[in-house]
Amino acid sequence: MFDNLSDRLALTFKKLKGHGKLSESNISEALREVRLALLEADVNYKVAKQFIAKIKDRAVGQEVMKSLTPAQQVIKIVRDELCELMGGEAEPLNLGGKAPHLFMMVGLQGSGKTTTSGKLALMLKRQGRNPYLVPADTQRPAAIEQLKKLGAQIQVPVFDSDPAQDPVDICIQSLAGASRAGCDVIILDTAGRLHVDLELMAQLERIHSRLHPQEVLLVADAMTGQDAVNVAQAFHEQLGLTGVVLTKVEGDARGGAALSIRAVSQVPIKLVGVGEKLDALEPFHPDRLAGRILG
Ligand code: GDP
Numbered sequence: 001m002f003d004n005l006s007d008r009l010a011l012t013f014k015k016l017k018g019h020g021k022l023s024e025s026n027i028s029e030a031l032r033e034v035r036l037a038l039l040e041a042d043v044n045y046k047v048a049k050q051f052i053a054k055i056k057d058r059a060v061g062q063e064v065m066k067s068l069t070p071a072q073q074v075i076k077i078v079r080d081e082l083c084e085l086m087g088g089e090a091e092p093l094n095l096g097g098k099a100p101h102l103f104m105m106v107g108l109q110g111s112g113k114t115t116t117s118g119k120l121a122l123m124l125k126r127q128g129r130n131p132y133l134v135p136a137d138t139q140r141p142a143a144i145e146q147l148k149k150l151g152a153q154i155q156v157p158v159f160d161s162d163p164a165q166d167p168v169d170i171c172i173q174s175l176a177g178a179s180r181a182g183c184d185v186i187i188l189d190t191a192g193r194l195h196v197d198l199e200l201m202a203q204l205e206r207i208h209s210r211l212h213p214q215e216v217l218l219v220a221d222a223m224t225g226q227d228a229v230n231v232a233q234a235f236h237e238q239l240g241l242t243g244v245v246l247t248k249v250e251g252d253a254r255g256g257a258a259l260s261i262r263a264v265s266q267v268p269i270k271l272v273g274v275g276e277k278l279d280a281l282e283p284f285h286p287d288r289l290a291g292r293i294l295g
Pocket of ligand 1: 107108109110111112113114115116143192247248249250251272273274275276280
């Protein structure tokens with residue numbers, strides 16, 4: 001991720017370093033290039049504009065321009081602001097309060113929701129938790145089988161959902177199943193659609209209002225760039241998301257969704273999917289990513 005952005009910024013800052021002392025126009029020119037690089041990385045237009053304005057505010061000041069290493073100072077400001085843009089601190093999953101902890105996975109079809117439910121179960125299991133998987137995607141019958149298979153692979157119990165049942169009933173009945181199995185984190189894999197629609201949202205709202213999950217995680221495909229950002233905004237308005245899991249980031253050279261989702265929707269990215277394998281799920285660290293972008 002961020003390969004092109006990283007290369008472009010390196011070039012811009014190399015030029016900036018070549019100036020020695022910096023004038024306001026040197027900084028403006030560099031920031032113009034940063035803005036273009038962000039837009040090419042598919043960062044939301046408004047986000048890029050606000051980002052540059054913020055950096056300019058901080059960079060065009062006596063302190064930076066008079067310092068012995070003004071270009072370094074500008075680069076540091078860009079790094080800090082990139083980190084801020086992606087949410088600043090890493091946001092861990094909320095496992096507070098009394099068990100069982102209820103996690104609801106939502107997202108569009110094909111985003112990687114079912115796979116991510118399995119990955120998340122494995123991650124929690126490795127942390128010493130006892131996860132329980134609940135296939136509540138009756139829309140795509142193969143999804144139930146898919147989750148059962150994943151559960152068997154990682155040896156995590158899966159609720160025996162009946163595709164003819166109402167998803168809300170499946171979720172409610174799964175609580176007793178989880179309790180019988182002695183599980184402390186319940187992961188509800190809900191239905192997706194090819195696009196955000198009223199019927200999908202109504203079903204998710206019904207599940208949400210009956211079960212009050214403590215995490216509502218949107219699984220979004222990084223490769224879809226600004227579409228993922230719009231999906232995050234739409235789901236957040238309807239359901240109140242607590243976090244985003246951005247999938248397929250290893251195949252996303254641009255990184256626009258990772259850079260824009262937080263700023264546009266206010267929802268933090270908590271985890272990233274970095275491959276098809278079940279252990280390819282990682283916490284999202286804005287500071288490390290900002291460091292990587294700037295080399
Ligand atoms: P769902 O319709 O949202 O439940 O999507 P699935 O879980 O069936 O995933 C759709 C496809 O995306 C599958 O082929 C997954 O293996 C793949 N996938 C999910 N997460 C990742 C990821 O982080 N990286 C890659 N490369 N593929 C992923």
